[in-house]
Amino acid sequence: MAGLSLRDVHKSFGAIRAVAGVSFDVAPGEIVALLGPSGCGKSTLLSIIAGLETPDQGEVFWDGQPLRGTPPNQRGFGLMFQDFALFPHLNVFDNVAFGLRMANMPANQVKARVQEVLELVGLADFADRDVNTLSGGEQQRVALARSVAPRPRLLMLDEPLGALDRNLRDRLLIELADILRHLRQTAIYVTHDQEEAFALADRVVVLNAGRVEQIGTPLEIYRRPNNAFVARFLGLTNLLPAEVITLDGRYFYRTAIGNLPAQQPQANRALILLRPDAVQLNQDGECRLVGKLVRKSFRGSTCRTIVEIAGVQMTFDFLSSTALPEVGEQLELSFQPDEAVQAFPTA
Amino acid sequence: MDRGRPALEAIRHFRPSSLLWLPPLLFLGLFYFYPLGSILQASFARGEGGPAAAFLEALTSPALRGVLWFTIWQAALSTLLTLLFGLPGAYLLARYRLPGKSFIQALTTIPFVMPTLVVAAAFNAVLGPRGWVNLALMEWFGLDQPPIQFTNTLIAILAAHVFYNTTIVLRMVGDFWSHLDPRLSQAAQVLGANRAQALLRVTLPLILPAVLSAALLVFIFDFTSFGVILVLGGPRFATLEVEIYYQTIGLFNLPLAAALSLLQLGCTLGFTLLYSRLSLRVTRPLPLRPRTFTQKGLHSWRARLTASLYLTVLVVYLVAPLVGLAARSFTRLDPERGQYSPVARGLTLDFYRELSINRRESLFYVPPTTAVAVSFLYAGMTVLLSLLLGLPAAWALARQPGGALSRISDPILMLPLGTSAVTLGLGFILALSRPPLDLRASPLMVPLAHTLVAFPFVVRSLTPALRSIRPRLRQAAAVLGAAPHQIVRQIDLPLVGRALLVASAFAFSISLGEFGATALIARPEYPTIPLAIYRFLSQPGALNYGQALALSTILMVATAVAMLAIERFRIAEIGEF
Numbered sequence: 001m002a003g004l005s006l007r008d009v010h011k012s013f014g015a016i017r018a019v020a021g022v023s024f025d026v027a028p029g030e031i032v033a034l035l036g037p038s039g040c041g042k043s044t045l046l047s048i049i050a051g052l053e054t055p056d057q058g059e060v061f062w063d064g065q066p067l068r069g070t071p072p073n074q075r076g077f078g079l080m081f082q083d084f085a086l087f088p089h090l091n092v093f094d095n096v097a098f099g100l101r102m103a104n105m106p107a108n109q110v111k112a113r114v115q116e117v118l119e120l121v122g123l124a125d126f127a128d129r130d131v132n133t134l135s136g137g138e139q140q141r142v143a144l145a146r147s148v149a150p151r152p153r154l155l156m157l158d159e160p161l162g163a164l165d166r167n168l169r170d171r172l173l174i175e176l177a178d179i180l181r182h183l184r185q186t187a188i189y190v191t192h193d194q195e196e197a198f199a200l201a202d203r204v205v206v207l208n209a210g211r212v213e214q215i216g217t218p219l220e221i222y223r224r225p226n227n228a229f230v231a232r233f234l235g236l237t238n239l240l241p242a243e244v245i246t247l248d249g250r251y252f253y254r255t256a257i258g259n260l261p262a263q264q265p266q267a268n269r270a271l272i273l274l275r276p277d278a279v280q281l282n283q284d285g286e287c288r289l290v291g292k293l294v295r296k297s298f299r300g301s302t303c304r305t306i307v308e309i310a311g312v313q314m315t316f317d318f319l320s321s322t323a324l325p326e327v328g329e330q331l332e333l334s335f336q337p338d339e340a341v342q343a344f345p346t347a
Numbered sequence: 348m349d350r351g352r353p354a355l356e357a358i359r360h361f362r363p364s365s366l367l368w369l370p371p372l373l374f375l376g377l378f379y380f381y382p383l384g385s386i387l388q389a390s391f392a393r394g395e396g397g398p399a400a401a402f403l404e405a406l407t408s409p410a411l412r413g414v415l416w417f418t419i420w421q422a423a424l425s426t427l428l429t430l431l432f433g434l435p436g437a438y439l440l441a442r443y444r445l446p447g448k449s450f451i452q453a454l455t456t457i458p459f460v461m462p463t464l465v466v467a468a469a470f471n472a473v474l475g476p477r478g479w480v481n482l483a484l485m486e487w488f489g490l491d492q493p494p495i496q497f498t499n500t501l502i503a504i505l506a507a508h509v510f511y512n513t514t515i516v517l518r519m520v521g522d523f524w525s526h527l528d529p530r531l532s533q534a535a536q537v538l539g540a541n542r543a544q545a546l547l548r549v550t551l552p553l554i555l556p557a558v559l560s561a562a563l564l565v566f567i568f569d570f571t572s573f574g575v576i577l578v579l580g581g582p583r584f585a586t587l588e589v590e591i592y593y594q595t596i597g598l599f600n601l602p603l604a605a606a607l608s609l610l611q612l613g614c615t616l617g618f619t620l621l622y623s624r625l626s627l628r629v630t631r632p633l634p635l636r637p638r639t640f641t642q643k644g645l646h647s648w649r650a651r652l653t654a655s656l657y658l659t660v661l662v663v664y665l666v667a668p669l670v671g672l673a674a675r676s677f678t679r680l681d682p683e684r685g686q687y688s689p690v691a692r693g694l695t696l697d698f699y700r701e702l703s704i705n706r707r708e709s710l711f712y713v714p715p716t717t718a719v720a721v722s723f724l725y726a727g728m729t730v731l732l733s734l735l736l737g738l739p740a741a742w743a744l745a746r747q748p749g750g751a752l753s754r755i756s757d758p759i760l761m762l763p764l765g766t767s768a769v770t771l772g773l774g775f776i777l778a779l780s781r782p783p784l785d786l787r788a789s790p791l792m793v794p795l796a797h798t799l800v801a802f803p804f805v806v807r808s809l810t811p812a813l814r815s816i817r818p819r820l821r822q823a824a825a826v827l828g829a830a831p832h833q834i835v836r837q838i839d840l841p842l843v844g845r846a847l848l849v850a851s852a853f854a855f856s857i858s859l860g861e862f863g864a865t866a867l868i869a870r871p872e873y874p875t876i877p878l879a880i881y882r883f884l885s886q887p888g889a890l891n892y893g894q895a896l897a898l899s900t901i902l903m904v905a906t907a908v909a910m911l912a913i914e915r916f917r918i919a920e921i922g923e924f
Contacts, residue, residue: 052822072825073833079826085819089841098837099827150828 009058033201078152267345278340285334382774390605401606433516441524462860463574499581523557698893741809768863812846
């Protein structure tokens with residue numbers, strides 16, 4: 001198979017299992033995001049793919065060929081480090097030219113290529129600058145330019161926006177996406193921020209504690225999280241423990257806020273996810289809820305509310321144009337269970 | 348319990364890199380602690396009058412009590428003047444965006460790195476009896492005698508001390524102040540304080556730790572001042588440091604000199620302890636802000652005028668003596684003694700040409716070119732020795748900063764910094780001129796002393812550079828296609844190489860300018876440049892004077908070149924000096 005494949009990769013550091021049986025593929029031209037909380041093994045995976053670490057078990061393939069034994073400098077991959085790791089003794093030009101010179105590119109071509117990528121990242125006039133005097137955003141661009149300059153067959157980005165402040169991140173995220181699309185770059189993008197992953201990636205690999213929790217397109221993952229961990233990680237926090245009961249021959253989930261219809265329950269117990277954006281402020285839906293508005297916070301296009309239902313605080317998002325009652329007042333909500341409810345079986 | 352366990356553990360935890368500590372610690376033991384021990388021994392081992400006789404003499408003799416008292420109050424006064432002169436500058440440089448600020452800051456650092464003898468000669472060239480000012484006044488008003496009595500006065504000592512140390516206040520206080528959140532003082536003003544009250548009640552208490560640190564450092568430098576007092580103060584003034592020198596060289600009263608050394612060491616230690624107690628009390632955790640938030644432009648014309656007036660005075664004060672020195676060394680203005688024919692005034696290279704001529708045809712006379720050669724030779728040996736000893740120490744510190752040996756050894760390595768140069772020299776005389784380690788005839792004696800002084804600087808500039816070679820950089824290079832041997836060539840060597848260059852420049856310039864220890868231990872037939880300057884300055888005649896200035900200019904240029912190399916090659920944000 002073309003591109004990158006990981007098959008059952010394991011890596012431990014002493015007693016710590018950093019990566020425990022990870023497999024996924026990256027097709028040519030595809031951008032895959034590795035998404036997960038810190039300590040989930042994302043950076044270790046990058047080190048393994050780059051050849052900086054050797055897996056204890058399992059194998060990394062490129063175009064079907066195993067990479068074990070190929071040193072990092074012969075893999076033709078690019079890696080952009082989280083802390084950029086710019087060479088402090090080289091200026092911007094020499095940093096970007098480093099990989100080209102290692103490939104023995106003639107000097108005039110090096111010059112042209114460096115200028116080209118510096119223009120690509122918007123630093124055309126920065127060639128002679130000392131990298132130690134650059135701002136965080138500028139260092140990030142130099143690091144990106146340095147890693148794409150040798151035209152790597154795979155570019156890995158390790159939390160490339162992690163060190164930057166919010167405003168700069170939002171701006172650079174868009175630029176980064178444009179640059180990667182423009183280059184049709186095969187890339188792996190590591191992040192703990194779902195917004196970054198969703199904005200950039202064709203497919204997302206959600207990792208937790210060294211294991212793959214889910215692989216899919218951003219939409220698939222957001223619409224249908226595989227399990228409670230993924231749901232929580234995506235900020236879907238309306239999770240209620242439930243027990244399956246039968247009433248009049250039909251299955252229901254019994255939860256603290258009431259009974260919800262269940263289609264084909266797979267287990268006796270489950271965690272029920274009620275999607276915050278699939279609930280309406282009317283009685284059109286099949287299921288109804290009555291609660292008290294505890295808090296509402298305006299977030300631009302949407303308004304996030306906290307509603308107390310039968311003593312449980314639930315989060316719901318409404319369009320800002322919705323006429324919400326005042327805090328402290330009652331409100332009636334309704335939803336379609338097949339849209340709004342998802343069940344994760346528990347033991 | 349298994350009794351063999353702890354020993355086995357120790358062996359298992361022993362890392363071969365601990366061996367790196369062996370050479371530097373051996374060196375310090377032999378050339379720092381052993382001499383210090385000899386001073387201790389000498390001060391207590393006096394035949395008549397019991398073991399404490401030397402101390403009793405040091406503390407009861409009115410002359411010596413006078414010396415101690417003078418040492419303290421001149422240092423206090425110098426420190427006060429330095430603060431008064433430096434604090435407005437620190438404020439100005441910290442809080443305002445000024446055109447040419449980095450240039451001004453670079454300029455103000457120059458005096459600090461100049462050897463004392465150069466500074467003394469520089470003030471002499473401007474305000475001394477043969478200096479620019481006095482000669483101009485004599486010329487204009489037709490006077491026979493120089494109207495301004497500057498050398499051999501307290502004013503000269505104070506002026507040189509302020510000249511030397513202002514940059515400490517500018518740097519230490521200015522740097523801290525520039526990161527202090529201006530909103531704290533704004534908050535005070537919103538709460539009804541006027542600008543003076545906000546400064547006094549909010550800003551000053553907050554910057555007090557920085558002011559205290561700067562003041563203490565300045566005080567210790569002034570307290571152990573040697574060259575300035577010896578050359579500019581003349582025979583009327585003596586600090587403890589100068590007195591130790593006189594007692595050793597002039598009177599050969601080694602027990603008394605040793606007792607005075609211990610007294611001085613005790614004082615310095617006491618001040619440092621006092622300082623750390625004080626600074627603990629006044630230091631508060633502060634959120635520091637980047638400079639872009641804290642600095643503003645000068646808006647009103649009055650503010651601009653005041654600022655430019657102050658900066659002009661600052662720059663003229665800190666630069667004029669050095670420019671005056673260089674200019675004077677190329678100018679013939681006054682007649683040689685016994686010469687009655689009119690002097691051909693004007694530019695001349697005579698003073699430099701005379702450096703290599705033995706006019707007195709004396710066997711004991713050492714031509715200054717010899718001093719230049721000796722100085723550069725010693726400096727080269729110092730570079731070699733301090734790198735040889737500093738590299739292993741820095742490597743060990745960089746590799747295992749948390750290791751027990753590192754934690755113990757790090758402060759030990761810095762000890763020579765806190766010991767005055769004359770004390771180090773005295774220790775060498777006492778310890779190394781008798782068996783088992785008799786180095787009197789060895790040409791290594793002076794470079795060893797210089798290495799001791801340079802060692803902390805070398806370690807301090809090497810360690811962060813070695814530490815900066817993060818594994819990340821090697822990985823980045825590998826991913827970019829560098830093979831292992833290319834990584835060594837492209838990453839490791841350039842980074843270490845620059846640090847080695849910076850460390851060498853430190854060692855080199857320290858050795859070139861070192862005066863206190865050298866004055867005690869150098870052999871008369873092999874003087875260094877500072878010693879030759881001192882000799883020429885204390886001899887009469889326009890030619891001697893001119894040669895002193897010429898040598899000083901050479902030393903100044905060499906030091907400036909070394910400092911430029913340090914600025915140029917050190918990696919920004921790395922390095923602790």
